[in-house]
Amino acid sequence: xxxxxxxxxxxxxxxxxxxxxxxxxxxxxxxxxxxxxxxxxxxxxxxxxxxxxxxxxxxxxxxxxxxxxxxxxxxxxxxxxxxxxxxxxxxxxxxxxxxxxxxxxxxxxxxxxxxxxxxxxxxxxxxxxxxxxxxxxxxxxxxxxxxxxxxxxxxxxxxxxxxxxxxxxxxxxxxxxxxxxxxxxxxxxxxxxxxxxxxxxxxxxxxxxxxxxxxxxxxxxxxxxxxxxxxxxxxxxxxxxxxxxxxxxxxxxxxxxxxxxxxxxxxxxxxxxxxxxxxxxxxxxxxxxxxxxxxxxxxxxxxxxxxxxxxxxxxxxxxxxxxxxxxxxxxxxxxxxxxxxxxxxxxxxxxxxxxxxxxxxxxxxxxxxxxxxxxxxxxxxxxxxxxxxxxxxxxxxxxxxxxxxxxxxxxxxxxxxxxxxxxxxxxxxxxxxxxxxxxxxxxxxxxxxxxxxxxxxxxxxxxx
Amino acid sequence: xxxxxxxxxxxxxxxxxxxxxxxxxxxxxxxxxxxxxxxxxxxxxxxxxxxxxxxxxxxxxxxxxxxxxxxxxxxxxxxxxxxxxxxxxxxxxxxxxxxxxxxxxxxxxxxxxxxxxxxxxxxxxxxxxxxxxxxxxxxxxxxxxxxxxxxxxxxxxxxxxxxxxxxxxxxxxxxxxxxxxxxxxxxxxxxxxxxxxxxxxxxxx
Numbered sequence: 317x318x319x320x321x322x323x324x325x326x327x328x329x330x331x332x333x334x335x336x337x338x339x340x341x342x343x344x345x346x347x348x349x350x351x352x353x354x355x356x357x358x359x360x361x362x363x364x365x366x367x368x369x370x371x372x373x374x375x376x377x378x379x380x381x382x383x384x385x386x387x388x389x390x391x392x393x394x395x396x397x398x399x400x401x402x403x404x405x406x407x408x409x410x411x412x413x414x415x416x417x418x419x420x421x422x423x424x425x426x427x428x429x430x431x432x433x434x435x436x437x438x439x440x441x442x443x444x445x446x447x448x449x450x451x452x453x454x455x456x457x458x459x460x461x462x463x464x465x466x467x468x469x470x471x472x473x474x475x476x477x478x479x480x481x482x483x484x485x486x487x488x489x490x491x492x493x494x495x496x497x498x499x500x501x502x503x504x505x506x507x508x509x510x511x512x513x514x515x516x517x518x519x520x521x522x523x524x525x526x527x528x529x530x531x532x533x534x535x536x537x538x539x540x541x542x543x544x545x546x547x548x549x550x551x552x553x554x555x556x557x558x559x560x561x562x563x564x565x566x567x568x569x570x571x572x573x574x575x576x577x578x579x580x581x582x583x584x585x586x587x588x589x590x591x592x593x594x595x596x597x598x599x600x601x602x603x604x605x606x607x608x609x610x611x612x613x614x615x616x617x618x619x620x621x622x623x624x625x626x627x628x629x630x631x632x633x634x635x636x637x638x639x640x641x642x643x644x645x646x647x648x649x650x651x652x653x654x655x656x657x658x659x660x661x662x663x664x665x666x667x668x669x670x671x672x673x674x675x676x677x678x679x680x681x682x683x684x685x686x687x688x689x690x691x692x693x694x695x696x697x698x699x700x701x702x703x704x705x706x707x708x709x710x711x712x713x714x715x716x717x718x719x720x721x722x723x724x725x726x727x728x729x730x731x732x733x734x735x736x737x738x739x740x741x742x743x744x745x746x747x748x749x750x751x752x753x754x755x756x757x758x759x760x761x762x763x764x765x766x767x768x769x770x771x772x773x774x775x776x777x778x779x780x
Numbered sequence: 781x782x783x784x785x786x787x788x789x790x791x792x793x794x795x796x797x798x799x800x801x802x803x804x805x806x807x808x809x810x811x812x813x814x815x816x817x818x819x820x821x822x823x824x825x826x827x828x829x830x831x832x833x834x835x836x837x838x839x840x841x842x843x844x845x846x847x848x849x850x851x852x853x854x855x856x857x858x859x860x861x862x863x864x865x866x867x868x869x870x871x872x873x874x875x876x877x878x879x880x881x882x883x884x885x886x887x888x889x890x891x892x893x894x895x896x897x898x899x900x901x902x903x904x905x906x907x908x909x910x911x912x913x914x915x916x917x918x919x920x921x922x923x924x925x926x927x928x929x930x931x932x933x934x935x936x937x938x939x940x941x942x943x944x945x946x947x948x949x950x951x952x953x954x955x956x957x958x959x960x961x962x963x964x965x966x967x968x969x970x971x972x973x974x975x976x977x978x979x980x981x982x983x984x985x
Contacts, residue, residue, distance in 0.1 A: 319966060320965060320966045320969070321961075321962065321964065321965060321966070322960070322961055322964050324961065326961065327961065328957035328958070328960050328961070329957065332957070332958055332961075398960065398964075399811075399883070400802075400803075400807040400808035400810070400811040400883075401808060401879075401880070401881050401882055401883060401885075401893060402879040402880070403802065403803040403807065405960075405964050406966045406968070406969075461879070462879040511882075511883055512815050512883050512884075513883070513884060514882035514883055514884045550882055551881065551882045577814075577815065577883070578814065578815055578817065778811055778883060779810075779811055779814050779957050780814045780815075
């Protein structure tokens with residue numbers, strides 16, 4: 317049902333969204349990383365410091381089937397609904413679109429009337445997704461100006477190509493494959509866009525069969541995982557340009573374009589370099605209508621005693637940082653970087669995107685370091701900073717510590733004990749761990765976090 | 781004469797009403813200005829937006845004028861009324877969202893966008909009962925009726941253009957877009973009701 321006024325969580329510009337009230341709840345994908353038949357769930361975490369339940373899971377909805385491997389998820393509608401060419405501001409931001417990356421099942425979850433008791437209102441079965449799109453393993457969800465866009469890792473047989481499909485933002489019908497001409501693109505992972513330039517950027521990981529049994533050292537050492545970005549015409553749905561980092565750089569994953577629609581640049585996190593196990597951040601940018609890409613941050617591997625390393629890494633005698641997630645504040649000023657391997661979480665001032673300046677670093681978990689949280693300073697933590705989400709005002713940072721269950725087992729073979737933490741960011745740079753906030757997920761593992769009303773990776777804007 | 785004035789006045793006001801709807805053009809002009817960081821982009825967006833709107837209105841008026849050659853005015857009024865009420869009720873039940881084009885648009889794309897946007901909203905249909913109530917509609921000479929149709933389209937577009945331009949420039953220079961969050965009423969809903977009401981009026985007036 318449409319409303320009389322725009323959804324109050326829609327903002328014309330990212331700058332205006334920074335004035336939004338602080339979130340009181342966070343939604344977290346909670347997956348079962350064990351082979352015990354338990355179902356994954358979507359959890360609701362109280363993030364209101366004034367509440368007695370602060371830092372606790374206060375609600376949970378279990379998925380109807382086992383084995384989904386919940387991963388990323390997103391909203392049915394967001395600020396992109398205010399875009400001038402396809403305006404429909406009276407849709408509600410209400411439903412979470414929650415895919416299972418292993419089951420290819422997509423759950424539509426209603427966060428109203430009680431956001432602490434979300435309800436599953438529709439389930440799209442993998443057969444429907446396959447029949448309508450030819451895709452499987454749905455991954456990133458973004459609300460667009462004219463529908464819900466989602467990426468998928470590959471085809472139902474586990475091979476390629478992966479790509480993008482579109483869903484109706486009211487009926488949640490799967491409308492079909494998005495690409496009309498994919499050019500040389502085969503691998504898929506993340507995607508986002510520059511709405512002001514009618515341009516889509518997509519990144520590369522691997523097809524379902526390349527990733528769902530863990531990282532395959534044979535493929536990795538041959539440079540077979542993704543190392544390219546693809547630039548697309550959003551309207552013509554055609555491939556325009558390929559940006560190749562070189563096969564030394566493996567797994568070009570998370571994409572964070574500038575939130576200001578007039579700025580044609582963005583940040584890419586690359587998991588590992590085959591040369592020295594370093595991780596890197598790259599900036600793609602537009603000059604005279606052509607797109608280019610440049611490495612702007614290198615994070616080196618840390619030498620380590622092989623005996624302390626998991627079998628996969630023993631031969632390298634080092635811990636790779638493994639940049640597995642990044643996030644950009646709504647003013648395009650601070651970039652946050654998760655290093656799942658070393659357990660480091662970094663903040664960079666990227667006011668000048670080509671010359672980032674490191675402003676803060678925090679350690680939690682890590683393969684060797686196992687850094688503890690101030691709430692339990694004697695308890696070593698495993699896993700490392702991973703899915704990171706940032707409040708719209710840029711003041712609060714949340715992250716969880718699991719990556720993807722088949723890969724968790726290779727880097728943390730002892731079994732990840734999953735947690736979620738909160739950091740407070742200072743306006744001019746710097747951050748501190750909130751000693752009062754530590755969520756223990758028990759038997760499950762926390763993955764992506766979404767904040768009530770929107771966050772720094774949920775909305776796109778058409779105005780400055 | 782006073783009857784004619786009332787008709788032209790109503791056409792102008794209907795144009796103003798179409799113009800004030802953020803989805804019908806001014807917001808796009810503001811967005812173009814913001815994307816290019818200059819007020820000139822706002823100004824340059826206005827002519828194609830107005831042209832597209834005028835073409836949409838003109839096309840509907842022309843079709844009605846051609847129909848008048850073959851059919852008595854009363855039949856046309858009943859047809860227009862039925863179309864208006866049908867469209868209004870449809871929009872109330874199932875609000876389909878308009879989509880065409882993107883943010884990088886030139887003169888041609890903006891004209892097409894505005895034409896399609898106005899057509900999808902039944903803007904021309906809404907104007908038709910007023911045109912048919914005007915003195916020119918009763919002329920037995922086709923060329924006189926045609927001149928009346930052209931004038932009707934121009935006056936409507938003038939009302940539309942005046943408001944679109946004023947709102948776009950004021951928002952761009954002075955007020956900013958924050959008010960959009962509160963003041964963007966669901967004009968589609970009002971619009972659907974307006975379609976039904978003008979349909980009824982077409983029958984009764």
